[in-house]
Amino acid sequence: MGWQLSRFALTKQVPLTISRGTTAKVEHLLLEFSYGGCTGRGETGGFDTGQRCFDTPALEQELRQWLPSLGADAPPPRQQWRSLLAPLSPPARCAVDLALHDWWGKQMGYPLWQLWGLGLDRLKPTSITLGLGSVEEMLQRLNSWRCMLPATRVKLKLGSPAGISHDQALVEALLPHLAGAELQVDANGGWDLETAKFMLPWLVDRGVVLVEQPLPARSGDEQDFAALHGLAPIAIVADESCWGIEDMLRLAPYVQGVNLKLLKTGGLTDAFLMAQLAQHLNLNLMLGCYSDSSLLNGAAAQLLPLVEWPDLDSHLNLINDPFLAPPRQGDLLMPSQLPGIGVP
Template identity: 60%
Template structure:
């Protein structure tokens, strides 16, 4: 196998502000894995969850270091590559995992979701994200989304540094702009402490919010992290979803008794291999599955879209907010995203 890396920049049409800061542009890596006349592609990049962070330069260094070890190997059997993959950081493993999966699907001439036996007809609408800001700016962002797609599921970022009253003002403003049938999700991105979360979650339930994601900051100590969710679980009737606290299957099993759902992100869990395992395990345990993204491009979200038939709460809108994405992203009808019927990841370059 021959591995090539290319850097590319993704610029947002509208910067996104969350409790940890604002993002307007990121640098990502395109991986090309060539073997036997086929080229599999993957995308990855740096990210920060508040308690764990990865830089794109460090990810690139990992992949460049492993490239010579890949040269005498073949993409299959995949099991033979696990020792190499397991030693990589999650985002580096994600990029390589996606390239391997894409190559495999192309070899077999089938999209991954079909090889896994998934039903694209089971896909549901994605949410669109409203970042933190003043009410007028947040409502203007909602209107911009509505010019682009139906936007029936809205995710509002909270955890404002201006405090709980600002969060409440944003919720009231967005609720006033909802149309019949729209639903409102809340993502605090770990921006509340335990007392604030205990105040906000019942209030949000009374406001008709359908779920609350990552109310507390993730903790490096798994026991402390689990205790935070345990203290909030059952506080209100709306689902409690773990994101920054849930990286892999081990975290899922740790948190399962104390949450109602998990958010799978490919660069966080290490790619589609782990993501598929987590989605299937979560469903078997009776948990809802959210499928999310960071500042990801169309290639990464096309890969994630292969899991969409297993997902209750899709949140794959990042590629829809880019002005220079080299890839087109998943197939879309209205605000329902579906995995492509093209082989592998279904990746398609912008023409």
């Protein structure tokens, strides 16, 4: 059993600005696991959600220190992966979890979605993201997206440091250009409670269908979400506040959805468990990304049959993606038909 860890750079064609800052380039890690003539691959990288921050060099050090503990024997049964990887941080765990899943699927000869017993009859279009900026920059970005795909679902980043008036100006300027597209907004925790209480009904009046992470993530923030519950007929989706099963359970009474990102959940093992639990909690799922390549988004795409709001567009904004993108028809992303994660 052999492991190989290497770095690779990812550069955005258009830098993305959110309430916490701008990202133009990141460095990620590729983890390759080989055994029995078969190689599985996983990806991870640093990210910052405001309340939790992970650094790529620190993740590399964590993985290099932990991987030798696996020894050279055959990988453990899949049922043991969750407990085996528990000591790792979520993004480090993600790299190992994806490599093991990719290897397992390739050994079995099927893509993960088929091994999980999922079908492809309920796939939904992915949203495309418009970052914070001027009105002119926002509309230019929308036009550039439309040169690539239909953009039937648009996610607008709000929570501007310039204040609520700038957020409102962006929404008002965008509305005439939607051409029937669904509009979502993501404040990335950039509003306080009073601003959120004002903005939710205001956004409903303008046809917005969901608001993602309106409030800052913090310990006990379920009470903040409770203060918004039932205020307006709009779906509230928790992202930075929801990392794992425990977060999903505490937030479920007050939100209509949660955003699963594999770097937060620690890979596919817990993400699949959370997706199954969401069905019992009557929660819809968003499936999101950070500055991720086609490998990480291709792994996430295996969950698409369970997702109401796909948001896997980061790989479409890269100028140096080292992997082949997951298949898509227009803005309808699909899990690969190839074995494992399915990303060549």
